[in-house]
Amino acid sequence: MVTKKPLFAWVKESSLKLQLLLLAVIGVTVAARVFPLEMQKKIINEAISLKQVELLVLYSGLYLASVLLASGLKYVITLLQTSIGERALQQMRQQLFEHILTLPLGFFRKTSAGTVIASLVQELTAAGEFVGAAIAIPVTNTLTLLGFAAYMFYLSPTMAAISLALYPVLIFLLPPLQRRTNNWNKARVESTRVLSNKISESIGGIHEIQANGANHIEGRKHFRFLQDLYRIRITWTLYRQGVKVLNNLFQSTGPFLLFLVGGWLAINGRFDLGALVAFLSAYEKIYDPWKELMDFYQVYQDAKVRYAKTMEAFDVEPEFVLQPAEARAKQELAGAIEIKNLVFEVEGGIRLLNGIDMSLANGEHLALVGFSGSGKSTLAQCMGQLYKYTGGSVQIDGREVAELPKSDIAHNMGYVAQAPFIFDGTIQENLLYGVEADLPLDAPRDDMGRVTDPALLPSLDRMIEVVQQTGIFQDVLRFGLNTVLAPEQGAQAELRNKIIAIRQDFRNDHGPDLADYLEFFEEGRYLEHSSLAANLIFGHPVKSDYAVENLAKSQFFKNFLSEAQLRLPLLTLGDELARQTVDILGELPEDALFFEQSPMLPEELESWKEYVARGRIPLAQLPQEDQDRLLELALRFTPGRHKMVPFSRLLETLVLEGRGRFRTALEAHDPGAVSFYRADGYIESQPILDNILFGKAKTDQPHVMERIQQAIVMLLIEQDMLEAVVSIGLQFRVGTKGDRLSGGQKQKLAIARAFMKEPPILIMDEATSALDNRSQSRIQNLIETKWKGRATLVAVVHRLDIIKNFDQVAVMKAGKIVEQGTYAELMAKKGSLYELVHGAQQH
Amino acid sequence: MSSFTAPSSTNDAAEGKSELQQNLDRYRQVWLFSGLALEPLKLLAYLSTRETLKPGEPLFHRGELPTAMAVVLAGTLHAYAAAEAPPAGAREPDASFGPGDCVGGLALLGKETHNYTVVAAEPLSYLTLSREKLQRAMQQYPDIGLKLCEALATRVSQWDRSALDALARQETRLGVSLL
Ligand SMILES: Nc1ncnc2c1ncn2[C@@H]1O[C@H](COP(=O)(O)OP(=O)(O)OP(=O)(O)O)[C@@H](O)[C@H]1O
Numbered sequence A: 001m002v003t004k005k006p007l008f009a010w011v012k013e014s015s016l017k018l019q020l021l022l023l024a025v026i027g028v029t030v031a032a033r034v035f036p037l038e039m040q041k042k043i044i045n046e047a048i049s050l051k052q053v054e055l056l057v058l059y060s061g062l063y064l065a066s067v068l069l070a071s072g073l074k075y076v077i078t079l080l081q082t083s084i085g086e087r088a089l090q091q092m093r094q095q096l097f098e099h100i101l102t103l104p105l106g107f108f109r110k111t112s113a114g115t116v117i118a119s120l121v122q123e124l125t126a127a128g129e130f131v132g133a134a135i136a137i138p139v140t141n142t143l144t145l146l147g148f149a150a151y152m153f154y155l156s157p158t159m160a161a162i163s164l165a166l167y168p169v170l171i172f173l174l175p176p177l178q179r180r181t182n183n184w185n186k187a188r189v190e191s192t193r194v195l196s197n198k199i200s201e202s203i204g205g206i207h208e209i210q211a212n213g214a215n216h217i218e219g220r221k222h223f224r225f226l227q228d229l230y231r232i233r234i235t236w237t238l239y240r241q242g243v244k245v246l247n248n249l250f251q252s253t254g255p256f257l258l259f260l261v262g263g264w265l266a267i268n269g270r271f272d273l274g275a276l277v278a279f280l281s282a283y284e285k286i287y288d289p290w291k292e293l294m295d296f297y298q299v300y301q302d303a304k305v306r307y308a309k310t311m312e313a314f315d316v317e318p319e320f321v322l323q324p325a326e327a328r329a330k331q332e333l334a335g336a337i338e339i340k341n342l343v344f345e346v347e348g349g350i351r352l353l354n355g356i357d358m359s360l361a362n363g364e365h366l367a368l369v370g371f372s373g374s375g376k377s378t379l380a381q382c383m384g385q386l387y388k389y390t391g392g393s394v395q396i397d398g399r400e401v402a403e404l405p406k407s408d409i410a411h412n413m414g415y416v417a418q419a420p421f422i423f424d425g426t427i428q429e430n431l432l433y434g435v436e437a438d439l440p441l442d443a444p445r446d447d448m449g450r451v452t453d454p455a456l457l458p459s460l461d462r463m464i465e466v467v468q469q470t471g472i473f474q475d476v477l478r479f480g481l482n483t484v485l486a487p488e489q490g491a492q493a494e495l496r497n498k499i500i501a502i503r504q505d506f507r508n509d510h511g512p513d514l515a516d517y518l519e520f521f522e523e524g525r526y527l528e529h530s531s532l533a534a535n536l537i538f539g540h541p542v543k544s545d546y547a548v549e550n551l552a553k554s555q556f557f558k559n560f561l562s563e564a565q566l567r568l569p570l571l572t573l574g575d576e577l578a579r580q581t582v583d584i585l586g587e588l589p590e591d592a593l594f595f596e597q598s599p600m601l602p603e604e605l606e607s608w609k610e611y612v613a614r615g616r617i618p619l620a621q622l623p624q625e626d627q628d629r630l631l632e633l634a635l636r637f638t639p640g641r642h643k644m645v646p647f648s649r650l651l652e653t654l655v656l657e658g659r660g661r662f663r664t665a666l667e668a669h670d671p672g673a674v675s676f677y678r679a680d681g682y683i684e685s686q687p688i689l690d691n692i693l694f695g696k697a698k699t700d701q702p703h704v705m706e707r708i709q710q711a712i713v714m715l716l717i718e719q720d721m722l723e724a725v726v727s728i729g730l731q732f733r734v735g736t737k738g739d740r741l742s743g744g745q746k747q748k749l750a751i752a753r754a755f756m757k758e759p760p761i762l763i764m765d766e767a768t769s770a771l772d773n774r775s776q777s778r779i780q781n782l783i784e785t786k787w788k789g790r791a792t793l794v795a796v797v798h799r800l801d802i803i804k805n806f807d808q809v810a811v812m813k814a815g816k817i818v819e820q821g822t823y824a825e826l827m828a829k830k831g832s833l834y835e836l837v838h839g840a841q842q843h
Numbered sequence B: 001m002s003s004f005t006a007p008s009s010t011n012d013a014a015e016g017k018s019e020l021q022q023n024l025d026r027y028r029q030v031w032l033f034s035g036l037a038l039e040p041l042k043l044l045a046y047l048s049t050r051e052t053l054k055p056g057e058p059l060f061h062r063g064e065l066p067t068a069m070a071v072v073l074a075g076t077l078h079a080y081a082a083a084e085a086p087p088a089g090a091r092e093p094d095a096s097f098g099p100g101d102c103v104g105g106l107a108l109l110g111k112e113t114h115n116y117t118v119v120a121a122e123p124l125s126y127l128t129l130s131r132e133k134l135q136r137a138m139q140q141y142p143d144i145g146l147k148l149c150e151a152l153a154t155r156v157s158q159w160d161r162s163a164l165d166a167l168a169r170q171e172t173r174l175g176v177s178l179l
């Protein structure tokens, strides 16, 4: 298990080739570092004193070459070191992440996502850095140290002994000093915390302080804490700087001894001048490797502690095996479930499940009901191998669930959780998630783990079938209808023609009925549900210069705005929109839902916050860039949707007038750059739906959207286009955590994801709780007609109106099944179920 | 057709107030939101939309899961303890709601289905806030949940007291789940 790996194991595991290469480079580097000293000596002794210019040039050249070589090699060492370190870090993160994914669910009740992220992202970096440096730094610097020392002994053993004698003293003095520095540092952190608490108290009690005029009292208290902090910080700095000064002192007193002794020796002719200079250089240079070794020791300490802490935090055994020990085909189970005296005990000796017995033949359907917190989900999770029960047994076809590998369970079970999770990606990706996971590990897959061979995956027809069965069809269709067709999709030319044909039929068949809910693209009218840009242009850009996002930068358009007297009103509008949005959403996360009713995009919020923070500046004096942004924001303004600013009659009139002017001006300036709305032309910039409506829906209230959609579905079917639009809808991206889906849509998608696998066992934990009645009965019907007898179903149910047709009903109370039988039996008995049903009706 | 351009009260429009500000003014008078600080209330007002119903059109049906709450701006809503509303005028509604009243806020906090069918008795305009948006707002301002619970506890207690009085006068009091 990765958490049991010692830190040094990563060093051993890192690429041997790279490490050997590293050692070779280090060897050369050390030589290249010592060599210049010898050259230095020769330059003075031979070249200068003998006045030999050629020698001077030769030695200087060699000196330069070796210095260059040493720097070059240093760079190579760093590269090697980094690549070893980064590779180790990558491995560590990956292995730990894979380990974390196998940890018991109970572990995540106590460990937040934040902790996991911090561990994987931050805490391990120190360890990675260490692994990279683990060989390079100590070997390079020790060898360099030894190299210099040896060279010094070679020059003069006496002087070498004298100068190196200082280092043991340093080793003796430094550690205690360092320890004190550390202690004072701890005191400093603690004292800062105390001060923070004090400040926090004052701010929290600010009402009381001001009401009592007690500023001076709080001021005094604050000053007391400040004084403590002052004393501690001073002492800490004294020690910290003391260490530095001591180091420097040794560094600079060394030469003093050398001058004295070396000079005396030189005067007596026992030591030549070149050697003395070389010796001084060597002495000076010896400090660097020494310091690097000291620093490395710190890195090592830091890495060791953080690595150990991180690994310890995740040092938990997985509860289940992922794959069978020996390679074999997955078990095909029939789905008979037998539970005997099942107990699930958690910390504190609490039995969440306490002696559950039940038996389900394959294909039988069980409804699990009971009060909130009675353990229904826990029981479902034990059956689904999400929790490891602590006593008794759960068997499927006579095999103990706890012992089966995860791959077998996943192969045979569809699990819909109480709060299903939807992943970022398309509807289709989410739909196929279970199927893809169940395919063999060695199936061809891309970088994202998605199976690339379509033959292995369900067909589009099959997907549409499941989408229809689970009732998410309408939603997917809506996503499809709300898609703006990509321009390069040439094959969709036919699609476009059909859409225009539908537009005519829609007008004829449904126009009058639905007129109240729609706003058609009419020449003489301001479109409240289209953007201001669309109202001005009243067409879609053929040239990208006229696309809304580029419009504000187009010189032609800006000139037009000024002429139409729209520039200042639009700047003012943009300014107001920015300020209002920042006021309401400024402190909130960039959640797409919050931004639906503002023209601002979530990712723009930060920069607009800065804009607002600058205060009010006359708009005409703003930098050009800001003016462009304000215009862009104003151009997105859609009065039917963005309600934070009033929309004045004046602006409406100006824009309507501008519409005609713009058309005339553009035809003269750049004919054909914009294709104006025409009842018989496809509007590229609008989604399919708006192309069919040739207008926009005024509201997104479900009952209205449903009526519109019903009308359209018939027409789509006539044109044989329904599947095409649905398959476009399957590519809808659901956003992080499925944020762009409603709760009901998420549930339906989760059910579809489980159904897609056609498993012999289905566990549904309040799977339909957020669905409207129609969707719920549709799924209920499907379960009764399609799955009864074919798949064993355990359904936790909150709404008791749907349990009549289940084969068995079990009522749970405080971790026990208090009643079990058919609905009719239990109702006749007038026990717990009866109470639940009637209790629920009395509210 | 005219009923579909949301009727904004003429005064406010003349003062140049944005719809958001008007919504906020409304919400400050709704008992359910009493006790909310201005920032969360502003967010709720911003997330709400104005919608309309024609006479006879339902706001929701009995047995449906609550998906949104509504605050009446203009018009009247009638509630019937039945799966379908009776034809207009056929019988007295079990409860009715006018401008400023809030319908279905309590339901958003729980998992229970509606006990009443509520329909527009006259052209209705109302402010509506979906469960989804309310929940998302609550995640940002957890205080919202707490304050709504407090407001509800107060209201239920008041309801009970008035029900006791009504009992003494032998009247019936229905519709607490519509709060
Ligand atoms: N691993 C665990 N450790 C400690 N407590 C747990 C664990 N799992 C669940 N619980 C607690 O056990 C109780 C039963 O939870 P469970 O989710 O099974 O109830 P439920 O019947 O499904 O309720 P609901 O209708 O609200 O979904 C809850 O109080 C829950 O917080």
Ligand SMILES: [Mg+2]
Pocket (backbone or CB within 6 Å): A376, A377, A378, A418, A765, A796
């Ligand atoms: Mg549960």
